[in-house]
Each structure stands twice: as structure tokens, then as C-alpha cells.
Amino acid sequence: MFPTPVERRSAAVQAGYKALLPFALILWLLPLLMVALFSIKPDADFTQGNLWGWPSTFAGVENYSRVFTDSAMPRYLLNSVFITVPTVIGAVALSCMTGFALGVYRFRGNIWIFFMFVAGNFVPFQILMVPVRDLTVNMGLYDTRLGLVLFHIAFQTGFCTLFMRNFIRALPRELIEAARVEGVSEIRIFWYVVLPLMRPAIAALSVLIFTFIWNDYFWAVVLTQGVESQPVTAGITAFNSQFRAAYHMMSAGSIIAALPPVMMFFLMQKHFIAGLTLGAVK
Amino acid sequence: MAAPIITEPAPPPARGYWRRNQMRLAPWLFLAPGILFFAVYVILPIFQSFHISLYRWDGLGEARYIGLRNYERLLEDQAFYTSLWNNVRWLVLYLLAIPAGLFIALFLNQRVRGIRLYKSLFFFPFVISQVVVGLVFAWFYNPSIGLLNPLIGLFGFGPVNILGNPNTVTYGIIAAGLWPQVAYCMILYLTGLNAVDPEQVEAARLDGAKGWKMLWYVILPQLRPATFIAVVVTVIGALRSFDMVSVMTSGGPFGSSRVLAYYMFEVSLSEYGFRMGYGAAIAVVLFLIMMVYIAFFLWRMWREERGG
CATH class of the missing domain: 1.10.3720.10 (MetI-like)
Structure with missing residues (x-):
């Protein structure tokens, strides 16, 4: 197997690899995660400039059902x-x-x-x-x-x-x-x-x-x-x-x-x- | 399904026209519907486009034969050169998807817990439609709501408006296009790495090969089929770029992000009147560029068929 399997490396390398994986994934999917976050925010968050923070209220259900009804x-x-x-x-x-x-x-x-x-x-x-x-x-x-x-x-x-x-x-x-x-x-x-x-x-x-x-x-x-x-x-x-x-x-x-x-x-x-x-x- | 070869009663002795000739007729019978569809919708239109490119035609009224006038006009058309140049940039930069895909494949080619899920999640941008990828990146770049500016702000870089600047817009779209393409190349290489002969790798390890040397001399030669497919799909993908340009910028600002595929569409079906003949001429140019790669692909395939 190439590259060398991490199991054969030191414990530090193994831990480092496992920590790097989720970090790399988040970076890779960042644009999509941003849109996913937007989709559960209420309208008010955009007008009040709360773009990146936690949604002030969870509006996911409302937004997604409006896509189907409106x-x-x-x-x-x-x-x-x-x-x-x-x-x-x-x-x-x-x-x-x-x-x-x-x-x-x-x-x-x-x-x-x-x-x-x-x-x-x-x-x-x-x-x-x-x-x-x-x-x-x-x-x-x-x-x-x-x-x-x-x-x-x-x-x-x-x-x-x-x-x-x-x-x-x-x-x-x-x-x-x-x-x-x-x-x-x-x-x-x-x-x-x-x-x-x-x-x-x-x-x-x-x-x-x-x-x-x-x-x-x-x-x-x-x-x-x-x-x-x-x-x-x-x-x-x-x-x-x-x-x-x-x-x-x-x-x-x-x-x-x-x-x-x-x-x-x-x-x-x-x-x-x-x-x-x-x-x-x- | 039960194999009827055994259960069927012995067939009657061969008779009749069909019985005698079925080996000769059967392939054509099976091919007929497929060839008919393909000829009407794909093969004939190619020739028709060549033909239409010699006319001035608005798609409704009478078409007027003007010889090679459309092509002469192309040579003086600044928008055509911009599109062509952007296609070159697409082609060259899109090829970065191949090393990038290999890099991620090497990173993920491990056997730790949950790695399969990681591979799927890294791959799935490829499954999303290019239209949505385009929208997602357009919002990501957006100076007022996008995450890009706050992100590069952390490293001290000033706010940028990538899609609003004629000098950066094409690079911004290409970066968005690379996202699914890298995922595609990654999955090709992951499959290829899976099939790499472990004995050769171990033998090379005993000989002291590792790192770059191992990759270059032992692994990459075994990945050649994956690399070949990656090159083919990436080149074709680069020349087909239409969806992202259309969704992200509509060719703007000031036509600076047009590519041939988009310019052709714009000329043929724009709201300022249809110029089908001129559009067909652009399509012919694009087709001839693509033909170089198609010919190369077929030549390789032909050689393989001979060999096999």
C-alpha cells in the first residue's frame, strides 16, 4: 500500500493524521457549509449582519417548506x-x-x-x-x-x-x-x-x-x-x-x-x- | 434468472431466411435503433452546423449564403479572441485538477476508522450540478455576504471582488470548476491506488525506495490508466465549460469571462436577435479544437484494440 499506512507509523503521526482529516474536510467543503448555514438562518440574521454566527433562531423548517409552498x-x-x-x-x-x-x-x-x-x-x-x-x-x-x-x-x-x-x-x-x-x-x-x-x-x-x-x-x-x-x-x-x-x-x-x-x-x-x-x- | 439453455427443448432444425442469416442480420437489428437516434441527433447535426456556418441566418427567415464571411468576421472579433484566450486558460489551469486529485487521493489512501465516509464526502462535490456549484461559489466570493473576504482578511489580505474584476473573474470561475473536477480525479486515483500491486511496493521498500522516488518510479507507472482517463475527462470538461460561466457571470464583466462555448450560445440565442450562422462558425472552431483530442483518444483506443 502506498503511501505507508499510518498504522505502521508512530502514535504521534497517527494522532496527527486523524486530527487532520476532519479539518481538511471542513476546509474542502467550506463553500457548501456556508450555504448550508445560510439555509437555516432567518431573514433577520442577514439584515442584522449576523452572517457567520449561530442562527438567532432555527429557521430551517420554515425556509425549506417555503421552497415547496411559495x-x-x-x-x-x-x-x-x-x-x-x-x-x-x-x-x-x-x-x-x-x-x-x-x-x-x-x-x-x-x-x-x-x-x-x-x-x-x-x-x-x-x-x-x-x-x-x-x-x-x-x-x-x-x-x-x-x-x-x-x-x-x-x-x-x-x-x-x-x-x-x-x-x-x-x-x-x-x-x-x-x-x-x-x-x-x-x-x-x-x-x-x-x-x-x-x-x-x-x-x-x-x-x-x-x-x-x-x-x-x-x-x-x-x-x-x-x-x-x-x-x-x-x-x-x-x-x-x-x-x-x-x-x-x-x-x-x-x-x-x-x-x-x-x-x-x-x-x-x-x-x-x-x-x-x-x-x-x- | 434460470439459464434456459438447459430447460429449452431441442430447437427445430434450422430453416427459413431468419434461421439461415441471423448471424449476419442480428448485429444490424440490434444496432438499428441506437444508430438511428445517434445519427439524427448527433452525427447529422455536426455536418449541418458546418453548412449553417456558411450562411447568414436569424433562425426564422430566409438563410442567405455568404461563403466564408462568418469566419472572416471571427478573425476581427475581439470577443472571439477573448473567449479563445479564456479557453486556453481554462485548459491549462483545469489540468491542475490531476495533480491535486492525486494529492488528495494519496492523503486519503489509508485504513483508519471512518475513512470510507471521508472519501465519499471528499468526492461528493462532483455529484452536485455545476449550476449549484456556480451559485455556491458566486456567493462564497460575494463581497457583501461571502466567506472569502473575512477568510483572507485573517491573513491580512484586503477585500477583493473576484467576479467583479475583469482581471480575476476567469480565475475565480476556474477555481469553482476545479472543485468538482479535483474530486473526480481523486476518485479515479483512489481506484487506481487500490489496484497497485502491493508486492512491488514492498519489494521497492526493501530496496530502500520511499517518498517521491517511490511515487515517481513505482506508483505512477502503475497509475497510468487512471492518469489517461483523468486527462481525457479534464480536457473535455475544460472545453465544455458553459454552466459556470453562464450562472456566475453571464460572461461579464464586459464580456471578460466568456469562453467559446458561452459566446456561441450568446451569439446564437441572444435577445438582440439570433445570429445562427455566426454562432455555428464559432461552434465549428470549438469542434475542431476538440477534434484534436478526440482523434488522439480514438487513435489510442485503436492501438489497444489491435494489441488486445
């Missing part, structure tokens, strides 16, 4: 859910198939189709912006959740295909060969042999895509504009102009907006990190 935040959150969940399902479903096709079969053009997906996944969004916006307008889907979902599914298929194809490559080929010898059709091999083995990859990818899409901002502002369809990342700007200079409310709103992916991460940590670090180890 603003369009619930609507934005709901929009985010209705954009994110269908995208996760669609992109994972499409890429299970493309990943299977590219990972299992040897045919002419395989590597080029694979490269197309990989390269497309890296292009800057701006090169797609004008045509995609135009296409969405022409389909009558501008400012709808469906318009956003269709684009997200298509774009995420690039990354998901890369992920799934590499995962399937690492599966034991003998299973597929054995099924073929038995005369099982290719579609059944996909459904009954390969798909069950892909469950860890599906879990990892779902959590990752959930986070990516929930946090998307660019496409939200390009393809939607109203409270009817905008997700929470775009809605937070409208929320902030509603509560201009009311820092306790803006802080509470931001924390609410950021929370779903954070919860997803802490609940599904193993899958999340497995997905994110795929390829970081040989």
Missing part, C-alpha cells in the same frame, strides 16, 4: 424527474442492444461504428445546438419534456455504448458459444444469456446517467423555456430572481435542487464509483 420548485423538480427517468430507461435500453451487437459479433465496420459512438460522445454541445434546436422546433417539441428526453437519449447512447460494449467484451464468450451450439436464437441469447449478466453494468450506468441528466443545464436552456417543462437546473435561475437577495431562501432552494443526485450517490455508491472509474484500472 415557489414553482415542486414543479421544476417534477419536470426533472419526468426528464431524467425516461432518459435513463431509453439510453440504457438502446445501449444494451448496441453494446451487445458491437461486443459479441465480428463484422465489417464494427470498429468504425463503435468509434462513431465514442467520438460523438465527446463533441462539444455547441456544434449540435443550432440543428438540434431547429429539429426540435420543427417536430413541434420545443419547450416540451419529450423534446429534451429524445435528445438526451440519443446523446447518452454514445457514452452508454462505449460502456456496455467494453463490459460485454469482458464477459466469458464460452457462454454465448455454448448457447449457439444448442441452437438458441441470437435474440434469445441476448435476452436470456447476456442481459442477466449485464445487471451490474445496467445498475452502474443508470446511476451515472441519472446524475448527468439531472445536472444538465445547457440543453435545458436551449430546448425549453417555461415552468411547464424546464428542469430544476434551469428553474433555479427563475427561483433566484423571485427571491432576489433573500440568501436564506436561495440557499435552501439550491440545496433542494442539488439533493436528488447526491442522495442517489450515497445510496448507490458502489455502482456509481464502479461506473465512473471503469477503465481506471487495467
